[in-house]
Amino acid sequence: MLVVDSLFYIKIIPNQKKLNHLRLGLAVFLHVLVLATSQASLCPDKCRCVDSGKTTIVKCVNTNLSAIPYPLPPNVKTLFITGNNISNLTADSFPQTLEQLNNLTLSGNKIELIDPKVFTNMPSLRHLDLSNNRISRLNSEVFSSNTFLQEFNLSSSVFNSSYTKQIKGISDLVQNGSLLNLDTLNLSDNDLIYVTEETLSKLPNLKFLYLRNNSIINIKGGTFKNLQLKKLDLRENSLKQLTNATLSDFDLHPGIQVYLADNTWDCDCNIEDLVIWLQKTEAVADKTDLLCAFPDNLKTTRLLKMNVSQLHCIFSEDMKSVLQTSYVFLGIVLALIGVIFLLVLYLNRKGIKKWLYNIRDACRDHMEGYHYRYEINTDPRLTNLSLNSDV
Known part of the structure; x- marks a missing residue:
């Protein structure tokens, strides 16, 4: 019996280990299945969720949504909601705290109004894309005061019938001190006509600024002075010339790459400083592509190859006739x-x-009186007579 028991004991141990391993594997499988089921159940309707382990990618693309879907997976790291019909973003659009959300794309949703505190429940947000919307009101308090946002894309999105209100909306947002960590700002395709000196003054870490395809007619000196710019895109605007103050600002940023092609450069005597500066600097990455737009006899002439003697300030015939009139x-x-x-x-x-x-x-009468007094003063006898008569 002892031998049998010992033999039996020796035989039963391996079977028991296998059973324990089987139970452990089954438990792990059921745990994973439950987690996957729970994550799948949190994936919003009309959206697709991709679980990459600890984080989730959520995509709600061209699904005709009228509001931000809810609930979202709490471990979502990248969220794409694009090509929908979401006109308003309110404080209730993202009611749950999304601790791991790093990248939020809301482009092409026809967004018009963005209320305060919309993005305050996203402490890890680094990249925000609001491009290709029609935002007429963008509240300056949409972010929390301690946001760590680094990249902000507002290209083709800011819309307002008043240019003053348009630039004021952007200025109020970037000047409230909540975007101190921002290093990339994209304001391309917004039909802006100017950028004030104060607009970018509260962005000390800004390195990449995109202002392409606007209607900017002038850049004042000091506009970029306090920034840490590495790249500035001013292509496809309405610049005719740049002042010495602006050129000096560019020189304050070593290693900067400026893009100035496809502007309406007016090649008269006022552009002489720019031509000389272009011939000396390496800051303009596309300086070989800068062409004259005016006058007609210099049209399409490259600024880099121009001779200063070619630059004249000559009134046009229409201006002459106006002056004559x-x-x-x-x-x-x-x-x-x-x-x-x-x-x-x-x-x-x-x-x-x-x-x-x-x-x-x-x-x-005045001269006769003066003449009489003169005769008395010159004749001593008349003077004594005058004194006696006075006595």
Whole structure:
């Protein structure tokens, strides 16, 4: 019995180990299955979720959504909601805290209004894409005060009937101090006509600024002075010239790459400083592509190959005719004023004549009195007589 028991004991141990391994494997499988089922159950309707282990990628693309889907997987790291009909973003659009959300893309959703605190429940958000919308109101308090956002894409999205309100909406957002960690800002395709010196003043870590395909007509000196720019894209705007102050700002950023092609450069005497600067600097990456747009005789001429002697400030024929017309009109006005003045003199000729006679008599009396006193002072006898008579 002992031998049998020992033999039996020896035989049963391996079977028991196999059973334990089987139970452990089954438990792990059921745990994974439950987790997968729970994650799948959290995937919003009309969306596709890809579980990569610890994080999840959620894509809701061209599904005709009218609001942000809910609930979202709590471990979502990348969220794509594009090509839908979500007109408004409110504080309730993202009610749950998404601790791991790093990349949020909301492009092409026809968004018009963004209320305060929309993105405050995303402490790990680094990349936000709001491109290709029609945002007419973007509240300046959409982010929390301690956001770590690094890349912000607003290309082809800011829309407002008033250019002043348009640039003010952007300025208020970037000047409230919540985007101190931002290093990339894309404002391309927004039909902006200017960028003020204060607009970018609260972005000390900004390195990449994209302003392509706007209607910017001038860049004031000091606009980029306090930034850490590495790349500045100003292609396809309406720049005609750049001032010395702006060129000096570019020189303050060593290693910067500036893109200036496809602007309407006016090649007259006012662009001379820019031509000289282009010939010396390496900051403009596409300087060989800068072409004159005006005047007609220099059209398509490369700025880099221009001679300063070719740059003249010559009025066009239309301007000459305008000036000639102005001179003729001015002459007519002056002649009319002269005629009116002579007419007034003629109508008041008697009064003027009397006034002149009065002035003449007053002057005569004054001179006679002066002459009398002079004779007394020069004759001692008359002087003593005058003193005696006074006594």
